[in-house]
Amino acid sequence: AQSVTQPDIHITVSEGASLELRCNYSYGATPYLFWYVQSPGQGLQLLLKYFSGDTLVQGIKGFEAEFKRSQSSFNLRKPSVHWSDAAEYFCAVGAGNAGKSTFGDGTTLTVKP
């Protein structure tokens, strides 16, 4: 069975500082991996995705993530955080053509001025 672990429930960073959100997955085959962002009371917006190929993927809003098969990780990074990045972030692993995803429990990001 596939699973996703986001070890950090809550992270606080100062505006302008760098950010890394951790994600570890368990999946038997080559995973499809996603990062989503969710603002309060809203649906999920896709930040970036990994299906195959280059293990460093670029997303929207200046985010990037790196797939490391040996560590079963797909960590999200941003070099300089903006106050508008404060939200909840979810990592997900997808199951091939069926497309359903298994999500982690999320990391809440707070940005200090």
Place this chain on the structure above:
Amino acid sequence: DTGVSQDPRHKITKRGQNVTFRCDPISEHNRLYWYRQTLGQGPEFLTYFQNEAQLEKSRLLSDRFSAERPKGSFSTLEIQRTEQGDSAMYLCATRTGGLHTEAFFGQGTRLTVV
């Protein structure tokens, strides 16, 4: 706005009542998913349609839950005899077929059972 529309956005109902939610997908998306999200957790898969066929149901989907997609376009999720534990955000996601396509999520329906 992703183009996936959910209605209503909020629903407050008394325990024991039936509720129905609707999801309108992006027009060319033949795959549709329902998820449930409770406070402090990530979305959990409930069920999946390819066109009008319901291909998979999670064990989370008890007998009180039923989902339909009669013409392969919009979908409805009905909960009968609601319980307080049903209080959650219900999210719909849709995508085209094929391997390397991502799902687009609607803004969800927030259900509160009192």
